[in-house]
Each structure stands twice: as C-alpha cells, then as structure tokens.
Amino acid sequence: MADMAEVGQPFSLVELQQAFRNRGMPLEALRYDLTPTGLHYLLIHFDIPDLDERDHRLVVGGNVARPMELSVADLRAMPAQTIPVTLECAGNGRALMEPRAMTQPWLLEAIGTAEWTGTPLSGVLEAAGVAPGTAELVFTGADHGVQGDVEHDYQRALTVEEARRPEVMLVYEMNGRPLEPQHGYPLRLLAPGWYGMTSVKWLARIDAVTDPFEGYQQAVAYRFQNHEDEQGDPVSRIRIRALMIPPGVPDFPDRARLLDAGPVTLRGRAWCGTSSVDRVEVGIDGDWQPAELGPPVGAWAWRSWSYDWAATVGSHQLACRATDADGNVQPPEVKWNLQGMANNLIQTIDITVR
Amino acid sequence: MADMAEVGQPFSLVELQQAFRNRGMPLEALRYDLTPTGLHYLLIHFDIPDLDERDHRLVVGGNVARPMELSVADLRAMPAQTIPVTLECAGNGRALMEPRAMTQPWLLEAIGTAEWTGTPLSGVLEAAGVAPGTAELVFTGADHGVQGDVEHDYQRALTVEEARRPEVMLVYEMNGRPLEPQHGYPLRLLAPGWYGMTSVKWLARIDAVTDPFEGYQQAVAYRFQNHEDEQGDPVSRIRIRALMIPPGVPDFPDRARLLDAGPVTLRGRAWCGTSSVDRVEVGIDGDWQPAELGPPVGAWAWRSWSYDWAATVGSHQLACRATDADGNVQPPEVKWNLQGMANNLIQTIDITVR
Numbered sequence: 001m002a003d004m005a006e007v008g009q010p011f012s013l014v015e016l017q018q019a020f021r022n023r024g025m026p027l028e029a030l031r032y033d034l035t036p037t038g039l040h041y042l043l044i045h046f047d048i049p050d051l052d053e054r055d056h057r058l059v060v061g062g063n064v065a066r067p068m069e070l071s072v073a074d075l076r077a078m079p080a081q082t083i084p085v086t087l088e089c090a091g092n093g094r095a096l097m098e099p100r101a102m103t104q105p106w107l108l109e110a111i112g113t114a115e116w117t118g119t120p121l122s123g124v125l126e127a128a129g130v131a132p133g134t135a136e137l138v139f140t141g142a143d144h145g146v147q148g149d150v151e152h153d154y155q156r157a158l159t160v161e162e163a164r165r166p167e168v169m170l171v172y173e174m175n176g177r178p179l180e181p182q183h184g185y186p187l188r189l190l191a192p193g194w195y196g197m198t199s200v201k202w203l204a205r206i207d208a209v210t211d212p213f214e215g216y217q218q219a220v221a222y223r224f225q226n227h228e229d230e231q232g233d234p235v236s237r238i239r240i241r242a243l244m245i246p247p248g249v250p251d252f253p254d255r256a257r258l259l260d261a262g263p264v265t266l267r268g269r270a271w272c273g274t275s276s277v278d279r280v281e282v283g284i285d286g287d288w289q290p291a292e293l294g295p296p297v298g299a300w301a302w303r304s305w306s307y308d309w310a311a312t313v314g315s316h317q318l319a320c321r322a323t324d325a326d327g328n329v330q331p332p333e334v335k336w337n338l339q340g341m342a343n344n345l346i347q348t349i350d351i352t353v354r
Numbered sequence: 355m356a357d358m359a360e361v362g363q364p365f366s367l368v369e370l371q372q373a374f375r376n377r378g379m380p381l382e383a384l385r386y387d388l389t390p391t392g393l394h395y396l397l398i399h400f401d402i403p404d405l406d407e408r409d410h411r412l413v414v415g416g417n418v419a420r421p422m423e424l425s426v427a428d429l430r431a432m433p434a435q436t437i438p439v440t441l442e443c444a445g446n447g448r449a450l451m452e453p454r455a456m457t458q459p460w461l462l463e464a465i466g467t468a469e470w471t472g473t474p475l476s477g478v479l480e481a482a483g484v485a486p487g488t489a490e491l492v493f494t495g496a497d498h499g500v501q502g503d504v505e506h507d508y509q510r511a512l513t514v515e516e517a518r519r520p521e522v523m524l525v526y527e528m529n530g531r532p533l534e535p536q537h538g539y540p541l542r543l544l545a546p547g548w549y550g551m552t553s554v555k556w557l558a559r560i561d562a563v564t565d566p567f568e569g570y571q572q573a574v575a576y577r578f579q580n581h582e583d584e585q586g587d588p589v590s591r592i593r594i595r596a597l598m599i600p601p602g603v604p605d606f607p608d609r610a611r612l613l614d615a616g617p618v619t620l621r622g623r624a625w626c627g628t629s630s631v632d633r634v635e636v637g638i639d640g641d642w643q644p645a646e647l648g649p650p651v652g653a654w655a656w657r658s659w660s661y662d663w664a665a666t667v668g669s670h671q672l673a674c675r676a677t678d679a680d681g682n683v684q685p686p687e688v689k690w691n692l693q694g695m696a697n698n699l700i701q702t703i704d705i706t707v708r
Contacts, residue, residue, distance in 0.1 A: 010364030014608045016449070019370055020378035020463050023392075028401045029535070036534040038377075038392035045606045047382045095370070103607040109374050147606040180390040181383070252399040252501040253457040254368045 011095075015105040022089075024109030030245045030269045033113070033297045033304075034084060037175050040112030041196075042182050043089045043104060045154055045217075046145030049202045053178065053186035058124075058170070062138070062207035065129030072172055072186045078119040083167065083192070084298035086113040086271045090195035090222055090235045093334075093343030101340045108243060108347055113269075113301050116190050118171035122164045130160060130208050137163045138213045139189050140205035150216045156200050157213035158191065167192045167300055170203065192300035193237050193273035195342065197222050225338040232337070238273030239344040240330060242280045242305065242322035246349050257351040261313050266291075270322040271302035278327075282307040283319035283346075291320070311353045318349045365449075369459040376443075378463030384599045384623045387467070387651045387658075388438060391529050394466030395550075396536055397443045397458060399508055399571075400499030403556045407532065407540035412478075412524070416492070416561035419483030426526055426540050432473040437521065437546070438652035440467040440625045444549035444576055444589045447688075447697030455694045462597060462701055467623075467655050470544050472525035476518045478560070484514060488562040491517045492569070493543050496556035504570045510554050511567035512545065521546045521654055524557065546654035547591050547627035549696065551576050579692040586691070592627030593698040594684060596634045596659065596676035600703050611705040615667050620645075624676040625656035632681075636661040637673035637700075645674070665707045672703040 023042045029035055053072045061067040089110035094100055096107065104110075125137070141154040162168070171190045172179060179185040184201030191198040197217065213219075218234070225232035245267050248259030270277045270293075280291040294304035305320070323329040330346045377396045383389055407426045415421040443464035448454055450461065458464075479491070495508040516522070525544045526533060533539040538555030545552040551571065567573075572588070579586035599621050602613030624631045624647075634645040648658035659674070677683040684700045 010366060011370050012364060016365050016370070016373060016459060017461065017609050018607050019373035020461065021380050023377045024374035026375050026398070026402060026536075028404075031404055032535075036536065038394070038396075038534045039536055040392070042392075044380070046604050047600075048380060050382075050385055105370060107371065107374065145603045145606055146610075146612060151603075151612075180392045181386075182380075182390065182393055246401075249499045249505075250400050252499055253372050255371050256500075258500060258505075 011105055012102060014102055018104040022104050024106065025112050027109060027243060028245050030243055031267065034115055034175060035112040037114065037177070037180060037183070040114055040183070041087070041089060041110045043091070043110065043196060044143070044182065045147060046143040048181050049142040051142060051186055051202060056186050058187060058203060059205045060124060060128045061205070062209055063131045063134045064208050065131055066127065068128055070124070075119050075170055075187070076172060078123055080117060080119055081169065082115055082117040084113055084115045084301040085190060085192045086111065086300065086302045087196045087199065088238050088241070088271070090197050090341050093345055094340030096343055096345055097334050097336050097340045101338060103340070111243070113297060114174050115176065116169065116171045117173035117176070118169040118190065120166055121168045121170055121189070122166065124170060124206070125163060133210050134160055134208040135211055136160065136209050136213050138207045138209055138215070139200040139203060140207070141200045142202040142204045147216060148220055152216050154200060154217060155213070155215045156198050156217055157209070157215070158198065162191070195235055195238055195273070197235070221339070222341065223339060224341055227338060235341045238271065239342050240270070240272040240274070240277065240322050240324040240328050241344045242268055242270035242320040242330065243347050244268035244318060244320045244349060248351060257349060259311055259351055259353045261311050261353050264309050264311050266307045266309055266318065268305055268320055269302040270305055272322070272324045274328070275325040277303055277322055278325045279323040280305040281321050283321070284309060285316055313353050316351050316353060318351060319346050321346045365459055366456060368456055372458040376458050378460065379466050381463060381597060382599050384597055385621065388469055388529060389466040391468065391531070391534060391537070394468055394537070395441070395443060395464045397445070397464065397550060398497070398536065399501060400497040402535050403496040405496060405540055405556060410540050412541060412557060413559045414478060414482045415559065416563055417485045417488045418562050419485055420481065422482055424478070429473050429524055429526060429541065432477055434471060434473055435523065436469055436471040438467055438469045438655040439544060439546045440465065440654065440656045441550045441553065442592050442595070442625070444551050444695050447699055448694030450697055450699055451688050451690050451694045455692060457694070465597070467651060468528050469530065470523065470525045471527035471530070472523040472544065474520055475522045475524055475543070476520065478524060479518060484562050487564050488514055489565055490514065490563055490567050492561045492563055492567045493554040493557060494559035494561070495554045496558045501570060502574055506570050508554060508571060509567070509569045510552050510571055511563070511569070512552065516545070549589055549592055549627070551589070575693070576695065577693060578695055581692060589695045592625065593696050594624070594626040594628070594631065594676050594678040594682050595698045596622055596624035596674045596684065597701050598622035598672060598674045598703060602705060611703060613665055613705050613707045615665050615707050618663050618665050620661045620663055620672065622659055622674055623656040624659055626676070626678045628682070629679040631657055631676055632679045633677040634659040635675050636663070637675070638663060639670055667707050670705050670707060672705060673700050675700045
C-alpha cells in the first residue's frame with residue numbers, strides 16, 4: 001500500500017525541478033466537485049508556448065478530403081458542449097515505485113476535475129472529410145523540446161474510432177473562462193477517460209495518417225515496459241482509483257496528521273476511465289468497510305464518497321480502495337514498470353488520534 | 355552564482371511533498387505582466403481551509419475602541435482599490451544554500467505578480483478605532499496546524515505604522531475574480547513590498563495588541579539565524595532580484611537548454627520591495643552589460659528587462675543581476691542562514707548554442 005514511509009529516497013535535482021513545474025493538487029482539494037483552475041494538476045514536458053488566440057490557427061491536413069485552417073473563433077462558432085472531466089497524469093504514483101524512472105516524481109496528487117468547454121472533434125473531422133484508409137489522427141502541440149535525445153513537437157495519436165467519440169473535444173475554455181496558458185491556451189484536445197498525455201495542449205495540427213503513428217510520445221514514452229529492450233504495451237485509459245482527504249490537521253513541513261478523537265466523516269473521490277466506479281471501501285487498520293457513494297459529477301468525472309468513523313485515541317492507518325464496474329480493484333502492492341506508469345496502488349494515511 | 359549543477363543533492367520526501375503542495379512559477383511565465391492565477395507561486399503551511407464567502411466573518415478586536423465583525427460584503431462596500439503586486443516567498447532560493455533547512459526547497463520560482471482588489475486596511479482600522487498604546491496589529495488566518503512542535507493558527511503582525519500604509523489591503527479578488535481557495539478565499543491581507551509570509555491568507559481576525567507579537571511565525575520562523583541558539587533578525591521586505599526566461603528549448607526531464615545561434619533577445623523581470631529597481635545587467639560568460647529596462651507594471655510590481663545577444667555556437671553561461679535605487683546589488687555568492695531566508699543570489703543559466 002502507498003505508505004509514504006516506504007517511499008524510496010532520496011530525490012534528485014531533476015525530479016525537484018519537475019515537481020516545481022508540474023503542479024499537484026493538494027489532497028484537501030478533493031472537497032471540490034470542480035477543482036479550482038490553479039489547483040488542477042499540470043504535466044508539461046517542455047516550456048509553456050507563447051500563443052495568442054487572435055492569430056492561432058489549427059491546421060487540419062494529411063489524408064483528408066478538405067484540408068483546412070481554423071481560428072479559435074471558427075471553432076467557437078461550431079456547436080459547443082461543456083462537460084466535467086477528471087484528468088489524471090499517467091505517471092501518478094510513480095514515486096511509490098522502486099526503483100523509479102528519473103522524471104516527474106508524482107506521489108498521489110496528479111489529478112483534477114474541471115468543466116471544459118469546446119466543440120466535439122467529430123464535427124471538425126467531418127468537415128475536413130477523413131479519407132478512407134486513415135488509421136489514426138495525429139495531434140501536434142506547439143510545445144517543442146528534446147526528450148530521450150529526440151527533438152520534437154509534443155504529439156499523440158488516436159484511432160479514428162476513438163477520435164470520433166462524442167466526448168472527445170477541441171477545448172477553448174476551462175471552468176467557464178479561456179484556458180490559462182499552462183492548460184493549453186488557446187486550444188487543446190480533451191480525451192475524457194484517457195490519462196492526460198492524450199489531451200494534447202496548445203493544439204496546432206491534426207493530421208490524418210494511414211499508418212499507426214510512431215512518434216516519441218506514442219511509441220517510446222507512455223508504455224508499460226518491464227525493461228528497456230521491450231517496447232511494451234501502450235498506456236491508455238485511467239485505471240480505477242480512490243483518494244481520501246487526509247483528516248485532521250497537518251504538521252509543517254512533514255505533513256504528519258493529528259486528529260481529535262470522536263466522530264469524523266472521512267471523505268474523498270473515486271474515478272475510473274475504463275468503466276465506472278462501482279464501490280469504494282475504507283480501511284481502518286486493515287478492517288475494510290463500504291463507503292457511501294455520492295453521484296458522479298459527470299459521466300467522465302469523479303464521484304464523492306464518505307465514511308463515518310469513530311476515531312479512537314492512538315495511531316491508525318487509514319486507507320481507501322475502489323472497484324470498477326468490471327470488477328477491477330486497486331492493488332495493495334505496486335505493479336512495477338520501468339516508466340512508472342498508471343500506478344493505482346491503494347492510498348494509505350498514517351494518523352495520530354489524540 | 356545560482357548554478358544548478360552545484361545544488362546540494364539529494365532531496366528528501368519531506369521536501370518533495372512540499373514541492374508538490376507549494377507551486378512555483380515556471381520561469382517562462384516571466385513573459386506575462388500579470389501572472390495567470392494558476393501559475394502564481396504558492397506557499398501554504400497547513401491545509402487550505404474550507405471557507406465560504408457568505409458566512410465568513412473578519413473579527414476586529416483587541417485594543418480598539420469599537421470591536422467589530424465584518425462580512426466580505428461589508429468590505430466590498432468600502433472604498434476599493436486594485437493594484438498589481440509582485441509577491442515572492444521569503445524562502446525563494448533556499449535549495450541553493452548548503453546545508454539547507456529541511457522545508458520547502460525553492461530553487462528560484464517562488465514568485466508571481468497579480469492584480470489584487472480590496473479595500474485599504476487603514477479604513478477598517480479607522481472604523482475600529484485603534485486605541486493609544488497599540489504596538490502592533492496581529493493578523494490570524496483560518497489555517498491551523500503544527501510547526502516546530504507548536505500547534506497554532508497561522509499568524510503574523512505588522513506595526514501600526516506599517517499597517518496604515520495606503521498600499522496595505524484586505525483583498526477579496528485576484529486578477530479580476532474572487533480569490534481561488536489556495537490564494538486565501540474569501541479574504542486575505544496583502545502587504546506589498548514584504549515577502550509573502552506577511553500577507554496572511556484566509557484572514558479571520560485582526561487584533562490590536564500593546565506588546566510586540568511573539569507568535570511562532572513571527573518570533574521563531576522567518577528569522578535570519580546563523581545557528582539555532584539565536585533568535586536572529588526578522589525577515590521583512592523583498593530584496594532586489596532579477597530573473598531571466600531561459601532562452602531556447604528545454605530537455606525533458608533535466609531542463610538543459612538548447613538554442614539556435616544568431617540574434618536572440620534575452621528577457622526577464624526585476625523587482626524589489628525595499629526601494630525600486632535601478633539597473634539590470636546581463637552576464638554572458640562573465641562579461642556584464644546593461645539591459646534595457648521596461649516600465650514597472652506598478653509601484654509594487656516587477657518591471658521587464660531585455661538584452662539583445664548574438665548567440666554563438668558553443669556552451670555559454672548566462673546570468674542577470676539587478677541593483678536597487680539604494681545601491682544594493684544581488685550577491686554572486688550565497689549569504690547562508692539557517693532557515694534559508696531571502697537568498698537573492700544571481701541566477702545563472704547554462705546553455706548550449708548550436
């Protein structure tokens with residue numbers, strides 16, 4: 001289980017620099033149905049590009065009948081939809097693996113839920129006329145840099161079938177306002193249900209291609225590798241996970257928790273990108289009991305859970321675990337992989353009740 | 355100088371947990387006059403409190419003629435002012451000291467500039483009638499926890515003279531919108547020119563006291579200590595500092611920089627809470643040249659600077675340093691102190707030009 005006392009230390013400067021650039025959501029923010037924009041997690045590979053909505057263009061090309069160039073105003077004039085979506089970084093939980101990849105060292109906080117406004121991608125694909133023989137759509141961001149000795153624009157692909165799903169959107173607003181720069185201003189892809197790497201920010205191009213895309217962020221990064229010599233399966237949809245708001249008050253800086261004895265309602269959220277959340281259980285010192293589930297914030301967003309506990313004086317270990325509608329349950333032990341991907345290990349919280 | 359290659363490694367889990375909670379501003383965001391809300395730095399000692407503007411009250415008491423309880427609506431009905439203010443955490447640069455305090459391990463990114471709206475504190479003090487003999491005003495936040503084995507609400511004090519300065523405000527909006535929870539919703543103090551610890555978030559009480567305040571965050575934390583047995587001088591106003599946007603493109607994850615040869619305009623910001631920014635110089639491999647200064651964004655906010663460089667192929671070290679109107683210049687070597695406070699060391703950037 002995700003016991004912080006067992007996290008492999010120490011951390012490197014590379015990891016620390018990433019931790020400052022790539023913001024986590026403090027877990028008490030699980031209290032909000034919609035994460036305030038500045039508390040939503042961020043994972044940015046390169047620099048935040050300097051773009052302006054007024055002159056930004058989305059180029060749609062490749063294997064399409066009608067190549068086009070669209071302004072954000074053009075996209076705003078198309079049918080709009082607003083949906084709450086829970087996003088999670090594929091690397092969430094990486095720092096709980098040992099050994100771990102020397103990159104963004106997420107503990108558990110790479111999550112967030114926002115209300116996103118945009119136009120369904122399917123409408124743009126229809127307007128451009130995706131031609132027969134198209135295998136995938138490749139999405140290119142304006143962010144550029146070097147990773148694994150390969151200089152590239154950030155790019156990810158989806159199959160035509162996935163890209164045409166009604167919830168996949170071209171997004172220009174988050175929580176009712178234009179995207180902030182770090183969330184992809186002025187335009188991003190949003191692929192609900194998928195780990196965040198798929199929702200390409202600062203979207204500049206969509207290209208229909210006839211062969212599967214083999215770019216760095218698709219074929220090398222975001223894979224379940226056991227060792228460097230295998231390519232491994234691709235990371236795709238978000239695995240079932242529940243998290244708990246740490247109860248009581250914290251110590252600064254070590255985040256140890258102190259709680260008054262008596263009745264307390266433990267609260268958190270659970271989500272899943274492959275099906276739906278079926279059950280959440282709370283573990284008190286290893287004794288698992290069912291939590292009460294609230295309604296989902298949306299079809300692609302987390303749902304709240306709560307559990308009434310009579311806290312007794314002493315040291316306790318709290319935990320929560322979710323099960324999805326397909327019967328997948330969060331694992332008690334890390335399923336290690338080289339890149340530290342999709343670690344949905346059960347969260348634990350050590351707490352002192354006084 | 356602030357050479358990342360010389361940062362004392364490794365880092366601890368305590369530091370990493372803080373780095374995720376307490377967000378830095380990615381340095382490319384120096385391009386914005388006003389930092390987008392979600393990119394502004396954060397330093398939160400305890401948990402973000404769960405407050406509601408509708409029932410929050412500010413209690414004004416202690417040595418005053420007319421104790422009062424004010425709603426945010428009451429404060430919104432008082433004279434309003436909006437000013438851009440640059441805030442910096444007193445611990446910015448801590449991780450560049452060695453040995454360093456085991457707390458929030460800031461490198462250089464604990465900064466941000468926002469436009470804050472509120473009512474001058476002086477009006478509230480006048481309404482309450484600060485009585486003769488008052489030494490200080492104590493500001494109490496709704497955030498609560500344990501630090502240094504002392505359980506307390508976060509509290510800081512200002513002298514009556516400082517508290518009455520016209521730029522000191524009770525703030526309810528940031529960048530034209532209600533404060534987000536992590537920035538003090540629904541009400542915070544703002545003390546322009548001071549390091550951030552003074553601008554108490556989630557403000558719940560103001561008490562006029564006749565003796566200097568000796569609370570933990572005033573008398574123990576935020577001091578320039580050389581060793582644990584001395585109290586040290588208090589940390590107060592923001593020291594002169596300039597920072598540069600790292601030019602070129604980054605490597606992920608190590609943030610090494612790669613730049614194309616040829617003309618490039620180096621850009622950044624400089625600020626100072628004790629007087630004003632008088633001069634910024636750019637160092638290219640140790641050769642210092644004056645940068646061009648833009649106008650300040652406001653009396654309490656940073657100003658931009660730029661320098662045109664003809665980048666030549668090879669490895670270079672870039673640097674920038676600012677001088678304030680009193681002749682204080684950023685130091686080339688760390689001025690160490692136990693808590694890692696107010697380290698305004700000169701920034702350096704190693705870059706490969708191709």
